Amino acid sequence: MAVILKAEKREDLSKSVTKQIRKNGNVPSVVYGKDKASKTITVNSVDLTKTVRDEGRNAIISLAVENDEPVNVMLHDYQLEPLRDDVLHADFYIVNMAEEMDVEVPLHLDGEAKGVKDGGVLQQPLFELQVRAKPADIPEQISADISDLDIGDTISIADLPESSAYEFLEDHETTIATVVPPDTVEETDEAPADEEAEPDLVGGSENDDEK
Incomplete structure (x- = not known):
């Protein structure tokens, strides 16, 4: 309701x-x-x-x-x-309750990965997933259990439980979580300063008092 x-x-x-x-x-x-x-x-x-x-x-x-x-x-x-x-x-x-629509749904990772306990670093490339569903069938969030994830393992959209109520719109091979060795993260963080790109500014509209 x-x-x-x-x-x-x-x-x-x-x-x-x-x-x-x-x-x-x-x-x-x-x-x-x-x-x-x-x-x-x-x-x-x-x-x-x-x-x-x-x-x-x-x-x-x-x-x-x-x-x-x-x-x-x-x-x-x-x-x-x-x-x-x-x-x-x-x-x-x-919204038309009888028509499907495309929305972004939060992605939540459940549990603590075994690889993290062994010193690995958890990386989560996506925090929201695009899904298509009728309004009443839109999930509040999508959950993925990462408890069995070892160092070097990944979870993709294809590993998520299927549902007849909605479908994922991204490529099913898209990685949503991975555990990498700690030295991999350190190497990534040590990129030469002159090769670092300027950060993208997040676009935002000016406050519109006439709306």
Whole structure:
């Protein structure tokens, strides 16, 4: 059953009103979907944060907008205030419960690898996996047991349990965990300084007070 999140309509999109909405503890938001007209709304910041924390990033939310019938949505995107981590804006996408969709699901490694106990170093190249599933079948997370992983062993997507409810979209030979000898890690960390590439900047949009 979808968790209920109440929302109010937002018609005045001026900066001054948007600022006041946030000051009052609410989040300016947009709800939209395939062949659906977008609506500007506000939701309570505490309620939104609690919903995502308790139900997960891919939770199905029954969005109850005042005077309208509730609609099933997912939190598609959001903007955070960089210093306080306050939610500045949220996008909700209306989902069709009968249609499959592509989402990213957190990958969690269970257990302690035998190779780590023997001095090896665990490496996890991926922390999320792309899956395709109907909204109600989207798993909260994908788990992989690494307890039997020795030094030099790897686990790929192909080693994960299969499910009839969803499918993995990445190449099944993609490595999700490996244990490498400690000297391998040391050699990697000792690359010549002049050969080190500049780090990529994580792209981020400017805060948009008019949303």
